[in-house]
Amino acid sequence: MKKKIIVLISSGLLIASFFLGAYIYKNQQAKKYGFMAQENASTFVRNYSQTLGSKDARVYLVEFSDPACETCSAFHPFVKKLMAENPGKIKLVHRYAPFHDGSEYFVKILEAARKQGKFWETLEVMYNSQQHWASHHNPKKHLIWEFLPYAGLDIEKIKVDMNDPEIEKIIKQDLADVKTLNVRKTPGFFVNGKPLQQFGRKQLRSLVESELKEMY
Amino acid sequence: MTSLKQLINKNWNIIFVCWLIASTSALGSLFFSEMMDFPPCALCWYQRAFMFPLVIILLIGLFPYDKSVIKFSLPLAIGGLGFAIYHWLVYSGFIPENLQPCSQGVSCSEKYIDLFGFITIPLLSLLSFSIIVSLLLVLLRRDYR
Numbered sequence: 001m002k003k004k005i006i007v008l009i010s011s012g013l014l015i016a017s018f019f020l021g022a023y024i025y026k027n028q029q030a031k032k033y034g035f036m037a038q039e040n041a042s043t044f045v046r047n048y049s050q051t052l053g054s055k056d057a058r059v060y061l062v063e064f065s066d067p068a069c070e071t072c073s074a075f076h077p078f079v080k081k082l083m084a085e086n087p088g089k090i091k092l093v094h095r096y097a098p099f100h101d102g103s104e105y106f107v108k109i110l111e112a113a114r115k116q117g118k119f120w121e122t123l124e125v126m127y128n129s130q131q132h133w134a135s136h137h138n139p140k141k142h143l144i145w146e147f148l149p150y151a152g153l154d155i156e157k158i159k160v161d162m163n164d165p166e167i168e169k170i171i172k173q174d175l176a177d178v179k180t181l182n183v184r185k186t187p188g189f190f191v192n193g194k195p196l197q198q199f200g201r202k203q204l205r206s207l208v209e210s211e212l213k214e215m216y
Numbered sequence: 217m218t219s220l221k222q223l224i225n226k227n228w229n230i231i232f233v234c235w236l237i238a239s240t241s242a243l244g245s246l247f248f249s250e251m252m253d254f255p256p257c258a259l260c261w262y263q264r265a266f267m268f269p270l271v272i273i274l275l276i277g278l279f280p281y282d283k284s285v286i287k288f289s290l291p292l293a294i295g296g297l298g299f300a301i302y303h304w305l306v307y308s309g310f311i312p313e314n315l316q317p318c319s320q321g322v323s324c325s326e327k328y329i330d331l332f333g334f335i336t337i338p339l340l341s342l343l344s345f346s347i348i349v350s351l352l353l354v355l356l357r358r359d360y361r
Binding site: 003004006007010011014015018021022025026182184185 | 228232235236239240243246247251252253255275278279
């Protein structure tokens with residue numbers, strides 16, 4: 001009987017310390033990155049980073065994403081909806097985390113499209129056509145070219161611009177920031193430097209809303 | 217009669233300690249992967265495959281105390297120890313990474329944690345498995361005496 005109690009108590013203690021540890025760790029992380037946002041905001045937003053939304057917006061929604069990531073594509077409309085619900089208050093910052101094999105190819109196309117001022121249009125086209133060229137078992141990256149004209153791009157110019165060595169530097173810098181900020185999955189969200197701890201629409205919404213409350 | 221009871225109690229304590237170590241290690245590894253988002257590499261998974269069942273098997277051996285638990289848990293612990301030694305060698309650089317099987321995906325030699333300059337995740341695993349194996353061997357010897 002005594003033995004059973006000992007084992008029960010130790011199990012309880014082990015599990016409790018697991019969750020207590022988790023709680024403390026997550027709190028610490030939130031503090032750490034919140035602090036970094038003020039100290040070192042450039043880790044979250046580089047000069048070259050593409051942004052969407054009013055330039056006076058006080059809530060920076062930084063998204064580390066990959067053009068070939070299904071969840072990023074599925075999440076994109078929700079992010080835009082959040083922005084539409086709070087007009088002028090949210091600024092979306094796009095960062096690259098090309099984790100999938102061959103994703104850098106699409107990052108290069110996006111950067112080339114940026115030179116034509118069509119970054120967001122191209123991203124939209126990529127996300128919408130993703131299922132045709134980014135299937136896990138049968139990736140066909142050349143198929144993207146069939147869809148790119150829908151973004152209104154000068155395709156011949158893209159093919160030249162995407163080889164710009166500057167793009168490699170951007171990818172390298174973003175990947176370095178991915179490491180600094182400990183982004184291990186895409187999409188990785190930070191709202192004013194605070195990481196989204198639990199992935200999900202509801203969680204992202206509540207994080208954004210708590211920042212909105214603080215900033216406005 | 218009392219001495220036999222005492223011996224059984226002592227043995228129970230040893231298995232209990234083993235179970236405590238195994239549970240702590242299992243939960244700890246889950247903490248690293250689920251809470252801290254460290255992706256487990258292939259070698260880590262092999263060690264988990266040996267550590268997780270130990271938690272269950274040792275617990276069953278405690279109620280009521282059954283000495284055959286040694287027979288079932290020792291092979292698991294030794295298997296895990298083998299992987300832990302190998303992993304630790306890879307991690308410390310005694311074995312070059314390209315000679316071992318997990319060059320794709322997550323690197324087995326990437327350092328995630330470095331407490332006080334020497335406590336690393338593979339070292340923790342090595343410690344847990346060594347202690348469990350040693351304790352079980354002590355029990356085994358006692359059993360055959």
